[in-house]
Amino acid sequence: MQAEARFAAGLLDPSAPVPEQVRDQAPRRYAVYRNNVTVGLVKALEANFPAVRRLLGEAYFAGLARAFAQRHPPESPLLFHYGAAFPAYLAAQDDLSGFPYLADVARVEQGWRRAYHAADVQVLEAADLALAADRLMTLRFKPHPATFVLASSYAVHAILSANRGGDGVVADPARPQAVLITRPAHDVIVTALPAEQHAFLAALIDGAQLAEAAERGFAAGESFDLAGTIRLMVEAGVFQSLITQDGT
Amino acid sequence: MSNTSTRRVFTAAMLATAVTAAISASAVTSSSPAAAAEKEKCFGVAMAGKNDCAAGAGTTCAGTSKVDFQGNSWKYVEKGTCTSMMIDGGRKGSLEPLTRDLPA
Numbered sequence: 001m002q003a004e005a006r007f008a009a010g011l012l013d014p015s016a017p018v019p020e021q022v023r024d025q026a027p028r029r030y031a032v033y034r035n036n037v038t039v040g041l042v043k044a045l046e047a048n049f050p051a052v053r054r055l056l057g058e059a060y061f062a063g064l065a066r067a068f069a070q071r072h073p074p075e076s077p078l079l080f081h082y083g084a085a086f087p088a089y090l091a092a093q094d095d096l097s098g099f100p101y102l103a104d105v106a107r108v109e110q111g112w113r114r115a116y117h118a119a120d121v122q123v124l125e126a127a128d129l130a131l132a133a134d135r136l137m138t139l140r141f142k143p144h145p146a147t148f149v150l151a152s153s154y155a156v157h158a159i160l161s162a163n164r165g166g167d168g169v170v171a172d173p174a175r176p177q178a179v180l181i182t183r184p185a186h187d188v189i190v191t192a193l194p195a196e197q198h199a200f201l202a203a204l205i206d207g208a209q210l211a212e213a214a215e216r217g218f219a220a221g222e223s224f225d226l227a228g229t230i231r232l233m234v235e236a237g238v239f240q241s242l243i244t245q246d247g248t
Numbered sequence: 249m250s251n252t253s254t255r256r257v258f259t260a261a262m263l264a265t266a267v268t269a270a271i272s273a274s275a276v277t278s279s280s281p282a283a284a285a286e287k288e289k290c291f292g293v294a295m296a297g298k299n300d301c302a303a304g305a306g307t308t309c310a311g312t313s314k315v316d317f318q319g320n321s322w323k324y325v326e327k328g329t330c331t332s333m334m335i336d337g338g339r340k341g342s343l344e345p346l347t348r349d350l351p352a
Contacts, residue, residue: 126270126271129267129271130271133264133267136260136264136267137260137263185287186287186300186324187324210263211263214263214266226263226266227265227266227267227269227270228270230266230267230270230271231269231270231271234270234271
């Protein structure tokens with residue numbers, strides 16, 4: 001084993017022996033460093049999943065985050081990316097069966113963070129659609145790097161907004177809700193989507209042609225407002241550009 | 249009602265109608281991304297802890313300002329309003345970092 005690997009191996013496990021190349025005064029300092037590594041990762045999760053933390057309470061969240069950190073070393077030096085596996089970890093906890101919406105709330109918080117840090121990219125303008133009026137049926141769109149959609153069996157949008165600055169009260173969490181996250185300029189926008197709008201936008205994001213996506217929207221609900229959803233998609237900045245016929 | 253009668257078949261004309269309605273409506277509401285993008289970084293106007301860039305762990309600027317109107321921390325404001333906005337004590341915002349109101 002390389003020296004670095006031996007040094008790193010004990011960092012996340014308080015019961016592991018101090019690596020043998022650490023000598024003299026260093027074992028105590030290694031213990032301090034080991035503690036700081038875990039605390040740093042727990043703090044990162046607290047900052048990255050504020051609504052999940054509020055739902056679970058600070059003490060419970062801290063214990064859960066510590067257990068997660070000891071099993072999941074960061075994969076990137078950028079700590080604002082830390083916790084990619086956290087939603088799945090939450091979903092797998094038997095103790096959390098009373099919080100069935102928790103993993104989806106965590107996924108949305110992750111989507112929010114990715115959107116915040118996504119590249120600044122020009123968004124699709126209404127004029128781009130006007131110029132393509134002769135081939136609307138087969139139009140396809142390139143998603144903006146900040147765009148995120150999720151359809152949940154729970155009221156994720158209501159739960160998220162109530163627990164990120166709201167009063168924490170959600171009247172009816174057990175109703176399906178979809179959420180759209182975009183960042184057309186500097187500010188992240190979180191929008192609740194009716195099922196038809198989600199069906200339409202998710203199809204377009206997956207690369208479907210406009211006519212096919214519209215069919216999906218109406219299949220999800222006869223009340224689908226096609227014009228209103230196209231307007232939303234332009235104003236929210238879901239896409240960056242049209243995909244031209246040669247696929248670029 | 250049979251399946252064939254409930255199944256909607258889109259025509260180019262129907263899509264064109266919807267897209268035209270969408271485009272004209274969005275021009276009227278003028279909340280286009282281009283308008284939203286017209287913001288500028290304004291130094292010395294944020295309340296303590298309310299400076300912009302709060303976005304999870306590792307972002308060094310995340311709500312870190314220690315005093316009100318801290319001169320070296322910034323906040324996004326509507327373009328053109330930074331240097332003219334009214335702030336307590338006759339202070340003004342600046343497009344460049346300021347040396348006033350730095351934490352001790």
